Amino acid sequence: MIKNIIFDFGNVIAAFDPDAIIRYYEEDSGDHDLLKECAFRYWSCLDSGMMDYEVYKEKTRSEADPSILPALERFFDSWYTRLPLLDGVAEWIRELKKQGFGLYILSNASVFFAEHSDYFGVNDVFDGIVFSGCIKMVKPDREIYEYLLHTYGLKPEECLFFDDMERNIEAAERIGIHGMVFAGDVEAAKTRLKEVNGR
Numbered sequence: 081m082i083k084n085i086i087f088d089f090g091n092v093i094a095a096f097d098p099d100a101i102i103r104y105y106e107e108d109s110g111d112h113d114l115l116k117e118c119a120f121r122y123w124s125c126l127d128s129g130m131m132d133y134e135v136y137k138e139k140t141r142s143e144a145d146p147s148i149l150p151a152l153e154r155f156f157d158s159w160y161t162r163l164p165l166l167d168g169v170a171e172w173i174r175e176l177k178k179q180g181f182g183l184y185i186l187s188n189a190s191v192f193f194a195e196h197s198d199y200f201g202v203n204d205v206f207d208g209i210v211f212s213g214c215i216k217m218v219k220p221d222r223e224i225y226e227y228l229l230h231t232y233g234l235k236p237e238e239c240l241f242f243d244d245m246e247r248n249i250e251a252a253e254r255i256g257i258h259g260m261v262f263a264g265d266v267e268a269a270k271t272r273l274k275e276v277n278g279r
Contacts, residue, residue: 082258082276083238085176086228088219089187089211091244092262093170094163094200101162105151115148119155126190129216133192160196168266170202177205185209186228186241188218208232219243220251229255240276242269 090096102116103109118140125131131139137156144152177183183206189197194211197203210228217224229236236256243249249259260272 081238082181082240082273084182084184084234084240085273086184086186086239086241086252086257087173088241088243088245088248088262089185089189089197090163091264092166092242093173093185093202094165096163101155101159104162105155105159107148107151111148111151114145115151115155118144118148119152119159126192127188127212128218129191129213133190160193160199163200165200165202166264170200172266172270173202173205182207182232182234184228184232184234185211186219186224186243188212219245219248222251222255225252225255225257229257240273 087093098116098120099112102112102119106112106115121143122131122136122139126133126136140152140156141149173183185206185208187210189211190213191211192213194209194214197209197211203209208228208231210224210231212218212224215224215227217227219225228234229239237258239257241249241252241257241259242262243252243259244262246261249261252259258276260269262269
């Protein structure tokens with residue numbers, strides 16, 4: 081019986097689309113690819129917690145074409161505000177809370193994002209939140225799933241995990257967590273929950 085639902089954040093709770101984010105900050109559409117490549121060049125270092133946000137900003141500035149520096153500065157400060165909540169997900173999360181499920185976030189995201197995640201107005205619903213940058217572990221490495229389970233006293237067979245990346249679901253399933261690749265369809269996710277619970 082599933083007692084706990086685990087959610088990725090990007091493309092499960094809110095849309096993370098680098099192209100859409102960059103379009104908001106670019107001053108000229110001709111700068112799009114240059115700005116995107118520069119802004120996201122060290123993103124994995126942020127997600128893994130291996131690079132501090134201030135170091136990331138300074139390194140990115142030092143390697144950027146001067147023409148895109150103003151756009152980069154705006155990006156640095158507020159990119160997370162350009163992640164719209166996915167339709168129906170926040171409402172479903174609150175329904176699950178009322179039904180008595182334990183709710184958790186397990187997401188590859190930077191310390192900077194963790195510090196600003198209250199912006200989305202959903203943190204209060206969750207019983208536990210794990211952002212990779214804060215603990216220097218990343219999906220799909222086994223240790224981050226074990227960290228979540230151990231920290232919150234969860235049994236893998238009682239958990240259902242929604243993530244937009246198949247490799248992350250496969251890694252969770254290898255340690256006994258039920259999973260589903262989430263593609264934005266809340267009704268499909270509800271069906272998966274019923275299937276796992278046998279009803």
